Amino acid sequence: MLGSAVVVFRETLEAALIVAIVMGATRGVAQRGRWVAGGVALGIVGALLVALFAGAISQAVEGRGQELFNAAVLLVAVAMLAWHNVWMSSHARKHVEEMRHLGHDVQVGARPLSAMLAVTALAVLREGAETVLFLYGLVASGGSAGLAVGGLLGLAGGTGIGVLLYFGLLRVPLRHFFTVTGVIVLLLAAGLAASAAGFLVQAGLLPTLIDQVWNSSRLLSMDSMTGRMLHVLVGYNDRPTGIELLFYVVTLATILVLMRLFGARATRAARSAAAKQGAPA
Amino acid sequence: MYPIRFAFLLPLALPVAAYAQTLEYTIVIKEHRFQPGELTVPSGKRIKLVIDNQDGTPEEFESHELRVEKIIPGGTKGTVSVGPLKPGTYPFFGEFHEATAQGKLHAK
Numbered sequence: 001m002l003g004s005a006v007v008v009f010r011e012t013l014e015a016a017l018i019v020a021i022v023m024g025a026t027r028g029v030a031q032r033g034r035w036v037a038g039g040v041a042l043g044i045v046g047a048l049l050v051a052l053f054a055g056a057i058s059q060a061v062e063g064r065g066q067e068l069f070n071a072a073v074l075l076v077a078v079a080m081l082a083w084h085n086v087w088m089s090s091h092a093r094k095h096v097e098e099m100r101h102l103g104h105d106v107q108v109g110a111r112p113l114s115a116m117l118a119v120t121a122l123a124v125l126r127e128g129a130e131t132v133l134f135l136y137g138l139v140a141s142g143g144s145a146g147l148a149v150g151g152l153l154g155l156a157g158g159t160g161i162g163v164l165l166y167f168g169l170l171r172v173p174l175r176h177f178f179t180v181t182g183v184i185v186l187l188l189a190a191g192l193a194a195s196a197a198g199f200l201v202q203a204g205l206l207p208t209l210i211d212q213v214w215n216s217s218r219l220l221s222m223d224s225m226t227g228r229m230l231h232v233l234v235g236y237n238d239r240p241t242g243i244e245l246l247f248y249v250v251t252l253a254t255i256l257v258l259m260r261l262f263g264a265r266a267t268r269a270a271r272s273a274a275a276k277q278g279a280p281a
Numbered sequence: 282m283y284p285i286r287f288a289f290l291l292p293l294a295l296p297v298a299a300y301a302q303t304l305e306y307t308i309v310i311k312e313h314r315f316q317p318g319e320l321t322v323p324s325g326k327r328i329k330l331v332i333d334n335q336d337g338t339p340e341e342f343e344s345h346e347l348r349v350e351k352i353i354p355g356g357t358k359g360t361v362s363v364g365p366l367k368p369g370t371y372p373f374f375g376e377f378h379e380a381t382a383q384g385k386l387h388a389k
Contacts, residue, residue: 063360245374
């Protein structure tokens with residue numbers, strides 16, 4: 001029972017943390033609950049499908065199918081997170097003002113929400129597929145009722161930590177809120193890009209460049225609870241390869257530059273609109 | 282965004298060429314145990330590990346030290362690339378049956 005609880009907890013935790021960040025980043029957006037729930041539902045359906053076709057995926061592309069699939073899923077999520085941050089860099093100020101003035105949630109349109117739906121669905125799909133396969137294996141080799149209890153405990157534990165993170169985020173004052181979630185989304189995206197690089201190395205498609213840039217496993221091991229959480233949230237890695245670090249830094253820099261560019265453009269547009277109305281900028 | 286990213290890798294064509302020669306080793310999973318439980322490979326070379334899961338249930342072949350994580354469905358084989366490794370011992374395990382599925386890779 002404990003074994004199944006631990007494995008399910010680990011997998012759930014990753015997805016739950018990402019969902020919590022998505023919920024934070026879409027704060028004040030009308031109907032986001034429905035979109036995020038839709039993402040979770042789609043992710044679960046996707047996880048079942050991936051688990052069902054795990055054999056076929058694994059054997060595809062000369063046995064590299066699983067790595068390529070994981071890398072693709074991660075990189076799509078990175079692109080969606082990047083797009084969200086770039087979009088927020090030009091809309092965040094207006095968004096906060098509207099939230100204050102209207103006193104209710106803001107309509108943002110379907111596009112920014114669909115990006116976050118995709119991020120949610122992909123996170124649930126990836127972690128969910130592993131959980132499904134693990135539980136299937138246990139059931140197939142004669143599982144017991146303890147197994148189901150363990151699985152549910154793990155699920156509850158992982159989800160609980162996601163909920164805690166979300167309510168922790170809500171304590172950040174509104175003025176700084178989207179700056180904080182923006183930074184978290186940025187680091188999350190960079191970390192996921194590094195993981196994608198790891199899968200491409202495993203597939204033999206990328207060199208490690210440097211086998212081990214540093215080893216901080218004694219300081220903070222990835223097996224520890226804190227290490228695991230920081231791995232999801234900011235891409236912490238106790239023994240990163242050169243290529244993982246490169247993907248991390250390049251992703252971080254690319255998103256930051258795009259945010260600056262679009263943020264500056266939005267500021268200019270707001271200023272010229274204000275000037276036209278004869279109001280001080 | 283990706284073409285720019287890959288442009289960074291262009292100066293690295295040299296190590297990629299060295300990396301073409303790989304050695305292949307097979308590890309069998311049977312009754313949630315690895316056979317052989319320990320194997321020795323040369324250091325400094327790219328290694329291809331074929332994981333042959335002869336059990337009816339899936340296993341996740343994982344090693345933090347080797348930086349691999351791969352689900353091997355029951356009755357299938359999966360390959361992972363590791364290395365070039367520094368001399369040392371690299372433990373690996375089956376995440377779905379951690380109690381029994383434990384093994385070690387020695388790089389010499």
